[in-house]
Amino acid sequence: MSDSSRPRRHSVWKRLRRHRLAVLSLVIFAVLTIVCLAAPLIAPYEFDAIDLDSVRQSPSAAHLMGTDDLGRDLLTRVLYGGRVSILIGLLAALIGTGLGAAIGSVAGYFGGRLEGLLMRLTDIAFAIPTLPLLIVLASYTQAAVVSMALIIAFLSWMTTARVVRGEVLSIKEMTYVEAARGLGAGHTRILGRHILPNVVGPILVGATLAVGNAIILESSLSFLGLGVQPPVPTWGNLLMDAQATMATKPWLTVFPGLAILLVVLAVNFIGDGLQDALDPTARDI
């Protein structure tokens, strides 16, 4: 009994393991990520290898997911696309949620003018039309993964900020916060140690939703020609490329779409499971 926080971590993992769907999602997510990361090693073709003899083929043994207008292997492109999309999704969710949580908790905890300022800032960010801002931002930045993730994060922190502020507003009135103050805890300690652990649930849910949103937002950017530039594939630009031929060559839409769906669903279930596992009052079955 040397560390009173160890049992907690232990039991979180134990509870998460009981959440079958979350475990399955964790496995799916891990496998997808690893496979995508290993794309250069396992992909059957080069991602930009054009083969004009075999354009627009439906799935076959040679091309498991078929080929596109330029005869490029879709499986290869989906694998390579996943590298970019998953990375952008995770990074943007991390930054956006972190920013939102920080702004929301400071606003909720300190209140007064600071809260007014921060929440009006949030309102303004909400009110800014996304598209013109994106175009301006993208013209000043290079379409690299990090800058894409940053742009998406700056467009999506507001919901988290509002939710966290609301939670903090109610939790800071709890007796245990007053008790902590009565025992000599300062603002940082109260906010970090006593309030934020109670808001982990909503933050986590926000973050998992943000992963999916970021992947989808990235595709809109790619569609506008502001995202990651072709020929480098992302799930977003694969989908956008396939738009015109959705009816005649459905595989071009179905496979990238399925990939996005799988990742977003998996992340959401993981978030769900984590939320339950992190709540110590949930019953140990």
Place this chain on the structure above:
Amino acid sequence: MTRPADAPVLEVRDLVTRFHTEGGIVHAVSGISYSLAQGEALALVGESGSGKTVAALSVLGLVPHPGVVEGGEALLHGRDLLDLTDRAWRDVRGRQVAMIFQDPLTSLNPVLTIGRQMTEILRHHLDLPREAANRRAAELLERVGIPDAISRLSDYPHQLSGGQRQRVMIAIALSCEPDVLIADEPTTALDVTVQAQIVELVKELRRDLGMAVLWITHDLALVAGLVDRVAVMYAGRIVEIAPVDRLFSQPRHPYTRGLLRSMPSIDEAPGRRLESIEGAPPDLTQDFSSCPFAPRCPLAEDRCDREIPPLLSTGEGSASACWFPQSVRP
């Protein structure tokens, strides 16, 4: 500056706390004074809204917005707490003056283990390393009568009963061996047998550790065996302060007498109706220029409507704020 050995640990003088609400100024505490000697226990007794909790929170600098401490002093070992900076306050709270709150069910953080919540204060105030803090926390839990202390450290609050949680709160409050323990109705949310256990525990700890206790309650009977002196509050003022036996045997203020008559007693004839004090609690948005109790007082005369009676000694360590202090048994 040297201080005499019998100087009070905590001395509150003319404390005034007001709440500036939209509906006007609420005079929650209007100039109360009391002192606590080392190891002494004082009860602040009064009905809801009499200002007893605010009086205690003022001493810790924890008056919630929009309340402001507007006057007076709170001297801890001769140093005025009301002048402290935020940082200095934090070193006093929990270390020299600790507080236990009313509802043990909500005063522990539901998502942190008992161990985390106990070691936090030890590591913060006493700079204990993790190992030592854990050992000390287990000792403290044992001290307040929680069996199997070491394994309890990794429990969450919801795994403990209400009484156990209040014991944990007491253990946390005691962890830095404060000079003054402020207990704000710590037994209200507990059932009667557990109440008695908690009172007994505090009594025992007070004797062993020699700390002063300020016990806030509305229940005169509960504190009878626990405290040395009782201060009765009404409308933000102390209307009577006396050694506990004397307060019960010779209450001077008509409000105190009313309170005592409204208490059930085992000696009295069955079927007797409990008396209540006529009238309604005072409206604290007015700044009194007459005795606040006069409208409900059976003995009120003209003078009571003109002047506020000061707290005047009635002998033997007692004082009463009444123009016509009674000397006969109620």
